[in-house]
Amino acid sequence: MWIRIALCALLVFVPLNRAISQKPKTINITNGYLKAQEFLKLNEFQKTAFAWGFVDGLDVAPLLDAPEDGKFYVDLRSCLAEMPGEQVAAIIEKHVRDNPESWHKQLHTIAFNALLKACNAM
Numbered sequence: 001m002w003i004r005i006a007l008c009a010l011l012v013f014v015p016l017n018r019a020i021s022q023k024p025k026t027i028n029i030t031n032g033y034l035k036a037q038e039f040l041k042l043n044e045f046q047k048t049a050f051a052w053g054f055v056d057g058l059d060v061a062p063l064l065d066a067p068e069d070g071k072f073y074v075d076l077r078s079c080l081a082e083m084p085g086e087q088v089a090a091i092i093e094k095h096v097r098d099n100p101e102s103w104h105k106q107l108h109t110i111a112f113n114a115l116l117k118a119c120n121a122m
Helices: 002-021 036-040 044-064 071-080 085-098 107-121
Strands: none
Touching: 036 085, 036 107, 044 071, 044 085, 044 107, 071 107, 085 107
């Protein structure tokens, strides 16, 4: 009887201990090529080209082990799937213009947040 209780305790506490001791995964995002304010200085074609490249980067993220089956990723890709580059660029530009306190930050993270915000509103 005591052996069963001990085994049950091990089955409960060992996985629980592992779950508690695991640290949250750290994500390192390196600096990109542009700051948000620099995006405003680009011409319309350059802004659209940035948008194309940004969305293409999301498309190939699973090649770099990004989870392609997560709801977060699937929802964002579904939202952007039919948007032309000009629309994506306009969403990014509006977000940058409306948030001058972020002009010193990296454009790639600002663009990501702008698109998340726009897609959640749709």
